[in-house]
Amino acid sequence: MNDRAAHANSFGPAAETYERGRPSYPAQALDWLLPGGRPRVVDLGAGTGKLTRQIAERGLPVTAVEPSAGMLDQLRLAVPEVPAVPGSAEQIPLPDASADAVLVAQAWHWVDPVAAVPEIARVLSPGGRLGLLWNVRDERAGWVRRLGEIIGSPEQDRDTRVGAPFGPVETATFEWTELIGPERLIDMVSSRSYVILLEPDERAALLSEVRRLMATHPDLVGRTEFTLPYVTECARATLT
Helix, strand or coil: CCHHHHHHCCCHHHHHHHHHHCCCCCHHHHHHHCCCCCCCEEEECCCCCHHHHHHHHCCCCEEEEECCHHHHHHHHHHCCCCCEEECCCCCCCCCCCCEEEEEEECCHHHCCHHHHHHHHHHHEEEEEEEEEEEEEECCCCHHHHHHHHHHCCCCCCCCCCCCCCECCCEEEEEEEEEEECHHHHHHHHHCCHHHHCCCHHHHHHHHHHHHHHHHHCCCCCCCCCEEEEEEEEEEEEEEC
C-alpha cells in the first residue's frame, strides 16, 4: 500500500473519533455549492456524514457514498434516514444521470481524478454540478498557528482542477468559527490521518503537546469552550 492509500484507509478504525472531533460546514458554503431548486444530491466520500446531515436538514434528497465500513457505520447511526452505500469516487454504485449535484467534502485529495471525473459525470444529470470543499484551520489566530506547528502534518493538496466534461471551475472561500472544548480539540487532532498513523508513543507525545498548549496559551488557559476559526475553501464546476 502506498503512502497516499495508507492515509486514505486510516480513518475507519478512528471513525468514532472522527465523528466527535471533525467540524461541520458553513451554511453559506452549501448555499454557494448547491444548485437551486430541489436537487438530488450525492455526498461522495461522505465519511461519518458531517455534510450528509446538513444536506438532509435542508429537505433535499441525498445519498451518501463512502468506502470505509467503519465510517459508514457511524454515518448510519447519525442519519439513519439517508441511503448510505459503500463505494468510491472511482466506482459510484448509482445509476446514470441519477443526481443533480455531487459534493465531495474533505476528500477530493484522496481521489484519482482521471478515473473519478468521468464516473461523477456519468451519475450527474445534464447540467449537473460537482462541488468540492475543505475546512482549513485559520492560522492567523496565534494559538491556531501554534497548534499547526505541533501537529506538523503536511497541508492537504487542495488541487481543484477538474477538466472535461466539466466547464470552468469557480472558487470561493467562507470564514467562520466553531465553538469547541478541550476534548473536542483532542478528538479533532486525533482524527487526522497523519496522527492516526503515528506510533502509539509518538501519538501520545503529540497529544500531550496539544494539552500543554490548552493549559498554557493565554487564549485558552482555564477555558471550557473556545472558538476555532476556519476558512472553508470551495470549488464548483458544471457538467457541459
